[in-house]
Amino acid sequence: MVIKVHGNPMSTATMRVAACLIDKDLDFEFVFVDMATDQHKKHPFLSLNPFGQVPAFEDGDLKLFESRAITQYIAHVYASNGNQLTLQDPKKMAIMSVWMEVEGQNLEPPASKLTWELCIKPIIGMSTDDAVVKESEEQLSKLLDIYETRLAESKYLGGDYFTLVDLHHLPNMYYLMGTKVKALFDSRSRVSAWCADILARPAWVKGLEKLQK
Amino acid sequence: MVIKVHGNPMSTATMRVAACLIDKDLDFEFVFVDMATDQHKKHPFLSLNPFGQVPAFEDGDLKLFESRAITQYIAHVYASNGNQLTLQDPKKMAIMSVWMEVEGQNLEPPASKLTWELCIKPIIGMSTDDAVVKESEEQLSKLLDIYETRLAESKYLGGDYFTLVDLHHLPNMYYLMGTKVKALFDSRSRVSAWCADILARPAWVKGLEKLQK
Numbered sequence: 309m310v311i312k313v314h315g316n317p318m319s320t321a322t323m324r325v326a327a328c329l330i331d332k333d334l335d336f337e338f339v340f341v342d343m344a345t346d347q348h349k350k351h352p353f354l355s356l357n358p359f360g361q362v363p364a365f366e367d368g369d370l371k372l373f374e375s376r377a378i379t380q381y382i383a384h385v386y387a388s389n390g391n392q393l394t395l396q397d398p399k400k401m402a403i404m405s406v407w408m409e410v411e412g413q414n415l416e417p418p419a420s421k422l423t424w425e426l427c428i429k430p431i432i433g434m435s436t437d438d439a440v441v442k443e444s445e446e447q448l449s450k451l452l453d454i455y456e457t458r459l460a461e462s463k464y465l466g467g468d469y470f471t472l473v474d475l476h477h478l479p480n481m482y483y484l485m486g487t488k489v490k491a492l493f494d495s496r497s498r499v500s501a502w503c504a505d506i507l508a509r510p511a512w513v514k515g516l517e518k519l520q521k
Numbered sequence: 522m523v524i525k526v527h528g529n530p531m532s533t534a535t536m537r538v539a540a541c542l543i544d545k546d547l548d549f550e551f552v553f554v555d556m557a558t559d560q561h562k563k564h565p566f567l568s569l570n571p572f573g574q575v576p577a578f579e580d581g582d583l584k585l586f587e588s589r590a591i592t593q594y595i596a597h598v599y600a601s602n603g604n605q606l607t608l609q610d611p612k613k614m615a616i617m618s619v620w621m622e623v624e625g626q627n628l629e630p631p632a633s634k635l636t637w638e639l640c641i642k643p644i645i646g647m648s649t650d651d652a653v654v655k656e657s658e659e660q661l662s663k664l665l666d667i668y669e670t671r672l673a674e675s676k677y678l679g680g681d682y683f684t685l686v687d688l689h690h691l692p693n694m695y696y697l698m699g700t701k702v703k704a705l706f707d708s709r710s711r712v713s714a715w716c717a718d719i720l721a722r723p724a725w726v727k728g729l730e731k732l733q734k
Binding site for chain 2: 358359370372373374376377378380381384385398399401402403405406408409410412413414454457458
């Protein structure tokens with residue numbers, strides 16, 4: 309049974325799923341979706357994801373979308389493969405879920421705007437909107453203050469070990485480290501150390517190489 | 522061991538957690554947080570939720586925030602109480618997770634803006650921003666087209682049974698049914714029937730009564 313990831317190497321959500329599969333030591337076929345020609349907005353891609361967003365995921369007859377749902381499926385069903393990415397104790401798992409929600413609800417909105425404005429737009433020849441950058445930086449800055457406090461309590465955001473919580477952050481962190489927003493991370497010692505730690509993870513580096521080949 | 526929910530009866534996130542506890546037939550103590558005096562932005566509330574948002578949740582020594590993480594904890598740890606709110610088969614659970622993400626990432630942003638503009642602002646004496654309403658209605662409308670297709674495949678959004686996916690929708694649906702936005706639901710037969718079905722659920726009605734007492 310072959311696992312397939314339909315996506316684009318530039319997409320943070322595609323990167324998230326690829327990083328998870330590699331951390332779980334699972335092989336997969338990468339199916340390139342050409343977003344420049346709006347392939348993701350047309351059939352047959354829409355039969356894999358009615359929202360017209362990458363990635364879409366197939367594991368045998370199971371078809372999924374939404375990157376964070378896909379990573380949870382992988383971590384749960386392939387629990388014995390590769391690295392453990394969830395915590396087993398119900399209370400620890402609950403705290404991990406809290407921080408997974410924080411990433412999705414609080415980090416993703418400003419981080420994805422900053423990635424779009426500062427990284428993707430220059431590549432595709434569009435102009436950066438400075439007002440959006442300023443507002444997103446302010447939101448991110450407040451959030452990172454809370455992360456700095458959290459990382460005094462535990463080595464990783466979700467608990468004592470690297471989990472899906474940290475993994476979900478990787479693609480946005482990777483992009484932002486190449487921009488002026490890096491200063492927001494560098495000015496907070498624990499956030500800065502955590503960020504350097506998770507971005508140096510061999511599975512992440514390998515995942516990037518696989519997508520960019 | 523007493524379960525405590527610190528929240529406000531008007532808050533959709535507070536309603537979400539209360540609805541889950543009642544569906545699971547679990548008793549809890551409701552601790553009123555006065556948002557009119559910014560009690561949620563000050564200590565000691567900030568020690569329960571550093572983001573200064575309601576609700577916060579306590580189950581013995583476990584403290585949680587983020588309503589969707591709280592409901593997942595309740596459904597998992599109290600699996601044998603009340604109604605089953607999750608699916609057990611890993612593939613079915615994965616599909617449920619996809620639609621849980623859809624609610625959090627795609628429904629919540631426009632729905633919470635519409636609830637704020639059309640329901641909460643008039644109560645607290647603020648003016649509705651018509652441009653925000655129009656944009657949010659357009660987003661919601663596209664989403665409900667996808668829901669209409671999804672509900673042709675299964676009776677509930679997450680699968681054949683009522684699950685956390687449907688439950689997470691209840692508070693926003695409850696508010697929006699009292700506004701002109703109801704027309705967007707009424708014009709789609711399956712969405713309309715699904716909405717009427719879940720809002721008539723006895724546990725939901727009982728939850729509202731408990732909060733509004």
